Structure formats: structure tokens, C-alpha cells
Amino acid sequence: DTGVSQDPRHKITKRGQNVTFRCDPISEHNRLYWYRQTLGQGPEFLTYFQNEAQLEKSRLLSDRFSAERPKGSFSTLEIQRTEQGDSAMYLCASSFLTGVNSPLHFGNGTRLTVT
């Protein structure tokens, strides 16, 4: 179990640029989640996948945000035309779908700063 891996750890970009983050979940986990955390707040749900299917998206996920999980393995989160309000920690988590509750395992996040 190598844990959930996120890349990059930090990203500084100028307003209006596009950015893409990658998440590699724990290998046997079939559910993958994206959360966003701003200073002084808890993580907020953005979207989740079961295998390659994106099953739910939060209202927080504007049209500028898109997430994919091709082949049900790693996932990417792209933000187009970044705004200063997009500055946050983007967290990826994975879990194993079973008949009982399976806690989410989080990566260390990608910290995005939009200047």
C-alpha cells in the first residue's frame, strides 16, 4: 500500500492560465474523490468516480473544472482560465467499495496559488 499520490505538490500560476493535477489512488480502490480545502475550512466535496464513471459533481465544480479517470486508474483535474478564487488545496482520496463503510484515504494534496 503506497498510499494516494498527488502531483504536483505545489503549483503557482497566473490568472487565466490552465492547470492540470494528477492523482494516483491506492491500486485496489475503485472509488476516487476530489475535494478542495481553503484556509480555515474543512475539505469540500467536488466530484467522485466509481471506476471510470463520474457519478456525482458538486455545484462547486464550475464549467471551468473538468475531471477524468480514464481506464478507472489515475485521475486528472483540470482548471481552465484560473481565477484567484481557485487558490486552494486540492485533495484526492480513494476508497474500496464494499458492503460496509470504507473510509477515504487522502493524498497530501496539490496546493494551487493563482496570482
Added chain:
Amino acid sequence: DQQVKQNSPSLSVQEGRISILNCDYTNSMFDYFLWYKKYPAEGPTFLISISSIKDKNEDGRFTVFLNKSAKHLSLHIVPSQPGDSAVYFCAASKHQGAQKLVFGQGTRLTINP
């Protein structure tokens, strides 16, 4: 609309004593509750959970209590150790297995030697 609230932003406890972290929720549909611990520059780490069919769950030094009528849960850590110093998040979800968690704002716990 803050469905999960942690009203204490910070808590300071002496080493060896009991730490009690509190969490309130408003949505009666929540049926699964979790506590996560977060160190600086790391992601949240799962600590302990409880289903709504129980009122207590214990794992070593950590115990979570659930009071459904009051929509309140608490995390007890005893004895508290310096390594417990971290930010603790309470989280809740509506459907077992769906895992779309709603988090509180967090409580920063500091254990003093």
C-alpha cells in the same frame, strides 16, 4: 449552510489528560460519522468512525460517542500524547458506502508537555 460544525477552533490539553473534541450536525439524514487527523503539509488521515446504529466506538486511546437525539458527536483521546497535536476534522455522510463526506471546519489540538 454549514451542516457539520466544530465550534471550537482550538483546544489545549496537558499531556496525559483527556482531550475531548466536539462536533454538531444539522442533517438528520447523516448516518455515518468519521474523525480525521491532519498534520501540516499532509492530507487528512482517517482516525475512527461510527455508524448511526451505534452510540460508541472505541479504538485504543480513541473513542467516539454519538448522540443522535442531540445531533452531536465527540472524540475522546485518553491519555493525550504530544504526537496527537494536529487539526482534527469531523465528517459525516448520508448513505453508508457513498462516502461523499461533509466536513466540519476543524479543531486544532495542542498537547502541552
